[in-house]
Amino acid sequence: MSVTIQDIAKEANVSISTVSRVINNSKAVSPELKKKVLDVIQKRNFKPNTLARGLITNKTNIIGIIVPDISNQIFGALTKGINEVCHQNEYTLMVCESGGKLEKEIELLKILGERKIDGVLFAGVDINFTLVEEMKSKDYPIVLVTQEASDREEIMHTVVHDNVQATRDAVSFLIENGHKRIAFIGGPENDFSSGIKRLTGYRLALEENQLEVPDSYIEHGDFTFNSGFDCMKKIYEENSVLPTAVMACNDVMAFGAIRFLKSANVDVPNEISIMGFDDSELAKFITPELSTVRISYFDEGAQAAATLFELMSEHQSSIPTKQYIQHKIIRRNSVAKI
Amino acid sequence: MSVTIQDIAKEANVSISTVSRVINNSKAVSPELKKKVLDVIQKRNFKPNTLARGLITNKTNIIGIIVPDISNQIFGALTKGINEVCHQNEYTLMVCESGGKLEKEIELLKILGERKIDGVLFAGVDINFTLVEEMKSKDYPIVLVTQEASDREEIMHTVVHDNVQATRDAVSFLIENGHKRIAFIGGPENDFSSGIKRLTGYRLALEENQLEVPDSYIEHGDFTFNSGFDCMKKIYEENSVLPTAVMACNDVMAFGAIRFLKSANVDVPNEISIMGFDDSELAKFITPELSTVRISYFDEGAQAAATLFELMSEHQSSIPTKQYIQHKIIRRNSVAKI
DNA sequence: TTGTAGGCGTTATCAG
DNA sequence: CTGATAACGCCTACAA
Helix, strand or coil, X not given: CCCCHHHHHXXXXXXXXXXXXXXXXXXXXXXXXXXXHHHHHHHHCCCCCHHHHHHHHCCCCEEEEEECCCCCHHHHHHHHHHHHHHHHCCCEEEEEECCCCHHHXXXXXXXHHHCCCCEEEECCCCECHHHHHHXXXXXXXXXXXXXXXXXCHHHCEEEEECHHHHHHHHHHHHHHCCCCCEEEEECCCCCHHHHHHHHHHHHHHHHHCCCCCCHHHEEECCCCHHHHHHHHHHHHHCCCCCCCEEEECCHHHHHHHHHHHHHCCCCCCCCCEEECCECCHHHHCCCCCCEEEEECHHXXXXXXXXXXXXXXXXXXXXXXXXXEECEEXXXXXXXXXX | CCCCHHHHHHHHCCCHHHHHHHHHCCCCCCHHHHHHHHHHHHHHCCCCCHHHHHHHHCCCCEEEEEECCCCCHHHHHHHHHHHXXXXXXXXXEEEEECCCCHHHHHHHHHHHHHCXXXXXXXXXXXXXXXXXXXXXXXXXXXXXXXXXXXXXXXXXXXXXXXXXXXXXXXXXXXXXXXXXXXXXXXXXXXXXXXXXXXXXXXXXXXXXXXXXXXXXXEEECCCXXXXXXXXXXXXXXXXXXXXXXXXXXXXXXXXXHHHHHHHCCCCCCCCCEEECCECCHHHHCCCCCCEEEEECHHHHHXXXXXXXXXXXXXXXXXXXXXXXXXXXXXXXXXXXXX
């Protein structure tokens, strides 16, 4: 086995409490003893056992995150932001994937609880009543990130970007560029934050400008390239009057849409402008470069983690329940002026 | 505090040992007692404390992974594969980011050790002598993944794709398509697996076919879009006779190269063909679609994790030190026949 | 300032 | 088959 606090105590001719004090810098220890202990620790390469420590302090310095899919770039960036502030606080991160499935999410919440993590960051897809109840029953704090609860959202701490406003801004940007016939390729209808809210933003922008569009201008994809392609195809085939611009709810669907338009010999942006969402790494790589809404998932993750740390440090006095991360419209050449 | 094994024992009128046995299915317990205990456990919603358990069993059911950058799609996919087999084995995953920096890697190895993880999966950039020594001094098993050690590789368990062979195959593919003047955009020269080895594969393929190229056909980037752009630019500007094909060592640099060629009005693939590496999600999104080498990082992660589990289960008898994950040449239209 | 001893929640080793 | 009881490695009153 590895060397313990006892071995150190013996070798330094002190009590284990003294060693403990040195390790934790808790109470004053005379300089001489301190040095002696430190030397032995160094020499024997002693590392305190975090399990034993956690057992007694009831604190593990671990937080968990639950994401639908870690290979998704968005959650990668989110995780990176979270990890950044974890490292600053000497925490380590336990990563769990839920696939966005409710039962899996509940199971993971349980597993993390058994592991006595100090808190959880949760990125879901559909955070409904059941899930909120489940979370509230836990004895550790939870912060929602990227996705807000669709029910009783006011009781959960949440860090998100404002999906309504961001989409509204993006569509307004299209309108400012002279577009009046704007189609919409959205996310799944059961996706509260990225699906429903973005649709709301789109509708708001149109209303504000007294614009109307036929229902056939609105399609729902699932954030994949193929669904973007298919939605664009439908819009193209089912409308005798084509839109002059399309708001796609993520970059990847925008790419799919562009691909379809190319195959149909429709010029982007001169015949149809395309707006994306996310500002993924890819947005600059394709031709034409994609105008989009920049969301910093890194910042979002970092802010959420910071909030969780606040929550864990007890003086939860005045932490706002809901925090928004700024978004930004990025102009590139997939959008043309009319 | 949460409910403990003692509470259960008391309420079920049995000893804590009996409860423990029920929980772990260790020794035979009479059906009646078992049922009684199970009922109480259910009723009180008891969850064993993994810390206490780990303290005594010296096993945490946690493994750690160390990657340079979790927001990088490659490591995302890798992590997903790893997580998959972890979940099957009822393990959870601790994710650490090193930024590819040696000191950070060493620090993380130490931190994970303190946390008593059962094993580590390591993806580095430059796994040199120092690092190998460091790893060998740990009391937990380590498996290298995606990147092999540049020194004493034979003593580390490793799961990688064959970078030499993969690049060789890719270049051979270009040659089979009639190309003789093939340029190379590689990775950093201190990157053993993805830098040096791929260059070796390229050279091998050329030699086998008695082809020679000027030094000015070979450039080193850093796997970013911009470096791909710059390398292509250099090759374009510094050679009076242009290559007919370019082997780029990852897809993203291939995109950069294509972007430069577009800006220089060079037709891809008719004037210059481009070959990528990785088969990232993006490869199908751009125009022309990118021919590339498919590496399944998911499989690589999963295989590495499986290997680690073997190692942890002690009968380490016959686990091969080095395992290769298959690659595959993907033909798309960024490569033309000559 | 230092040391002693009890306990955190389990598992494991004995007897019975 | 069941139940005490001693670890596991550490922290923390309390006492000295």
